[in-house]
Amino acid sequence: MKIFRWLAAALLTLVIAVILMVRTIGSGLGEMSVANGNWVTNVSTGSADAGVMLKATIAIGGLLASTRENSMYYRLNSVAGESLRLNCRYRIAGDDYDADWWSITAYGWDNYLIPNKQKRYSFNNENIVRREDGSWVITIASEQQAGNWLPVGPSGAPTWRKLPDYDFDLLLRLYTPGRSYLEQPQSAALPTVTVEGCS
Amino acid sequence: MKWLKWCVGVFLCAWVGQYLLAMVVPNLVMELVYHRGGKLMEYNTLAVRPRPDESMRLVVRPSPDLLYANCIYNLEQGPLIIQAPVPKRYWSMQFYQMNTNNFAGITNQRDERDRVGTVVNVTLIGPDKNAADYPGEVIQSPTQRGMLLLRASAIGDDTASRAALEQSSCRPA
Numbered sequence: 001m002k003i004f005r006w007l008a009a010a011l012l013t014l015v016i017a018v019i020l021m022v023r024t025i026g027s028g029l030g031e032m033s034v035a036n037g038n039w040v041t042n043v044s045t046g047s048a049d050a051g052v053m054l055k056a057t058i059a060i061g062g063l064l065a066s067t068r069e070n071s072m073y074y075r076l077n078s079v080a081g082e083s084l085r086l087n088c089r090y091r092i093a094g095d096d097y098d099a100d101w102w103s104i105t106a107y108g109w110d111n112y113l114i115p116n117k118q119k120r121y122s123f124n125n126e127n128i129v130r131r132e133d134g135s136w137v138i139t140i141a142s143e144q145q146a147g148n149w150l151p152v153g154p155s156g157a158p159t160w161r162k163l164p165d166y167d168f169d170l171l172l173r174l175y176t177p178g179r180s181y182l183e184q185p186q187s188a189a190l191p192t193v194t195v196e197g198c199s
Numbered sequence: 200m201k202w203l204k205w206c207v208g209v210f211l212c213a214w215v216g217q218y219l220l221a222m223v224v225p226n227l228v229m230e231l232v233y234h235r236g237g238k239l240m241e242y243n244t245l246a247v248r249p250r251p252d253e254s255m256r257l258v259v260r261p262s263p264d265l266l267y268a269n270c271i272y273n274l275e276q277g278p279l280i281i282q283a284p285v286p287k288r289y290w291s292m293q294f295y296q297m298n299t300n301n302f303a304g305i306t307n308q309r310d311e312r313d314r315v316g317t318v319v320n321v322t323l324i325g326p327d328k329n330a331a332d333y334p335g336e337v338i339q340s341p342t343q344r345g346m347l348l349l350r351a352s353a354i355g356d357d358t359a360s361r362a363a364l365e366q367s368s369c370r371p372a
Contacts, residue, residue, distance in 0.1 A: 024221075053221050060259070064258055113261065176309060
């Protein structure tokens, strides 16, 4: 009888440990994450000094990420605390950034590129259509939009596997970022994302 | 009261246990990629990947603005020679060990701009080898197995980037 009690306790411990780990990983990039508006980054991504939870988070949601000297990754999965939804339309407004090149990519909740007929998954500093002053606007929506439209839709993985609260997220890559990103990732210039409306 | 002690004990063990489990996750994920990748390509050879789209699901979060080539390596049989022409636009060669650490990297950016137009020639050796025994540029992997990833800009005209990756190689020394 005593052995069954110990076995049950061990099993319960394992289940709770898994739940706690999944919750921690699902909550973001770990304790060392840095917020800049709605964007979140982690300066230890890819490096040997990354914490245990960050390494696990990156392994699941960003495997083979480079260290920040090579590229910095800012992730956004909510705007003003509201998770990104497929039934909403979002506006990203930006300019140019102190990096060799940059791109903004939409990923499904399953961490893969979102299937779409247009085969458009991102915009970068070269293919984006700009205004006369060099600034630009991207519209993210599941329905076709004028201008720089980044289509989103259901992720490729079956919905029963969905754990995150958001339907998709955005990843801003800054390759060979300038000093402002390396030294002040919490305040360096980034695009602003706003909700235009939800159906 | 005895039940309370059990509950506290289970929760404390679980709290510590989540970190122990998290320590295993990167190795598990890399093992999965190592073995799944091994079914798609030979180890110790370089494979140039098609431009990423929604069908690319070997590694999470591929960038559609990059071209990739990878070499899943196993150094048990000896070092590897990696050769790669360096294009003008963004390019990098990154090395990952089996716990996902990006332990070494070469790029054509910043103070490495002089690599543009040259051919990188790297000897990748295992943790049990002595770097001083090998000529030229030597990178020592902390683990016998791991992955080399070449990235090249696919923005705009990707002809030069694609050619650079296709002319690259990863082979036993």
